[in-house]
Amino acid sequence: MTVLEQLKNYARTSRMALVNRDKQLSYRELDVRSDAFAAWLLDTFGEDRSPVMLCGDKETDFLPCIFGALKSGRAYVPIDSVVPEERAAQIIADVKPKVIVDFTGNNWGNDAQVLIPAALSKILKRPGTVSPESWVREADTAYILFTSGSTGRPKGVPVAAGNLDAFCRGLLPFYPQEGGVILHQVSYSFDVSGCAVYAGISRGMTLFTIDHAMAANLQECFAALEKSGLTLWVSTPSFAELCVQSERFSQALLPCLGQFLFCGEVLTHTLCDTLAQRFPSARILNTYGPTEATVLVTAAEITEEMRKDSRPIPIGGSIDGVTLRLERDGQVITGEEETGELQILGPTVGPGYWGRPDLTEKSFFTDRETGLRGYRTGDLCYQKGSRYYYCGRADNQLKLNGYRIEIEDVEANLQRLPGIRRAAVLPVRDGEGKAQYLAAFLLLEEPDGLTPLKRSIALKRQAAEFLPAYMIPRKFFAVDAFPLNVNGKIDKKALAARLEGTP
Structure with a gap:
């Protein structure tokens, strides 16, 4: 080793x-x-x-x-x-x-x-x-x-x-x-x-x-x-x-x-x-x-050109030895800027899940043409040139008032607004688990001096430049810092707990 x-x-x-x-x-x-x-x-x-x-x-x-x-x-x-x-x-x-x-x-x-x-x-x-x-x-x-x-x-x-x-x-x-x-x-x-x-x-x-x-x-x-x-x-x-x-x-x-x-x-x-x-x-x-x-x-x-690009920050190209491909409806995507599920093939792909052959069979495979070990990520991406761009989870979609919404799409567009350092968006659900509306937690660049109501009105107006009405959160909450889980990621479970009882 x-x-x-x-x-x-x-x-x-x-x-x-x-x-x-x-x-x-x-x-x-x-x-x-x-x-x-x-x-x-x-x-x-x-x-x-x-x-x-x-x-x-x-x-x-x-x-x-x-x-x-x-x-x-x-x-x-x-x-x-x-x-x-x-x-x-x-x-x-x-x-x-x-x-x-x-x-x-x-x-x-x-x-x-x-x-x-x-x-x-x-x-x-x-x-x-x-x-x-x-x-x-x-x-x-x-x-x-x-x-x-x-x-x-x-x-x-x-x-x-x-x-x-x-x-x-x-x-x-x-x-x-x-x-x-x-x-x-x-x-x-x-x-x-x-x-x-x-x-x-x-x-x-x-x-x-x-x-x-x-x-x-x-x-x-x-x-x-x-x-x-x-x-x-x-x-x-x-x-x-x-x-x-x-x-x-x-x-x-x-x-x-x-x-x-x-x-x-x-x-x-x-x-x-x-x-x-x-x-x-x-x-x-x-x-x-x-x-x-x-x-x-x-x-x-990440270059200055990428920072100024309106696209999301790219996740880049594959490291040496790794093969990436995109699939949609069982077909490999060959065109640029077409979104599909990312699949990873090569020697970094692990053997499966510990003691769970059912889950292993669902997500891991051996490619027939190359013989390479493969993994279906469930992540949506598209490719432009040699770079891949992450678009969110295939299973992180929700239906709200008949519309399909990608949570990451809403977060990315809120982060384009002036004064917003980071956004985390969660669905607020009813007692049966049905999504009723979206709530956004925002880390501001600096205090804006606004009341929650005035901030919400201003942000909804600004967000309308980038998002259709059905994707704009109903409620906005400013935070001094995001709670982080043990892995150093935003702890959305902790944020969801703050929403309990929110009308």
Whole structure:
């Protein structure tokens, strides 16, 4: 596995692998500690290759456990510290791990052996060597991430070691240099963290950690970033939007920063424009990819021309080794600017869903002509030249007063209005679940001094320039900041809770 080979190479140097508040972990220490954990797993569980559960935030020993599991030929399953216990219990019941590394202090009530930090520390200090013969191989599962399921129960997405190797081969050409410092803010339970954990370590970079507590306190976060020497920023757009609300977030704070890399959400013109002004020497890279196809499959450097274009910010072209195509009604689309469902083919496409052959058969396939593994994303896109443009989810349409509406379409047009930094739109439903009207939550560039009523009247008038009447929200709510979920995306469930009882 590429990342494990590179870890061994950089362990011969004095490079630093991780900075976590006042703690540091060198590549040599990371290699030695992960070897020790791998040796313990092999000694304790032998040929039983059950996945290893890792529960926590950004604890320093989390990373050695990840690479230790991989070195022992086992997958790991990360559960973030803020995940509700009921949901964590569902994941544990599905995976049935033999060992749980728990940094949270929760009582999981499971038959697995639970390692608390004190016990884990002793294991990681034990001498132990592991032969590469024991490492996960190309077809072996490297990790399992659990995403939201339509039934309310999380569904597991396994990713193989070969998928991660293909992801690294495709992404690393977009990394500007070997070494440097990469932001490590994204939760381990969100696949975008692979940009730091896999691509970053493969490039010999230092992972600079921002944990949940620090991310929630921008003053503390900025104080840490100022000393970080950060060269590559990786996050969702929402986290960057949180940061740009402070004028302090600029090139003066991060003088070494050369590139932003965004994934996981729609990137807006407003954010791109703000970052271009604040960080004139930094490139902005927009990417796209579902968990099922290993982190990301497209990339585009955002130019001034793209920022000024009325089209959405493009998600770019496919990374090396990935084939993209659009289909509509079972037919491949060959013309430009025709919208269809995006399908991904190639070595980054994973094996399917954990223990769910029914869902796997529905979304994954093997292409008859090429023999490539494929995945039906459910995302609507169109192509112009070599670039793809995201148009929203095929299943995120709703019918309102007889009209079909794309939520992302409404959000994108509201974000074109002056003074609007970001918009999140939700349907307000009746007791039977039928959509009655749309409500919009807006993050303003700066306070407008208007009452809610006057703001609503003004915005409806402005939105009429871009949207038909049936797509204009009935209600508008200004927010100081959007609530973010564990993956750093806008938490629409939290916004929906604010709407409960709204007439």
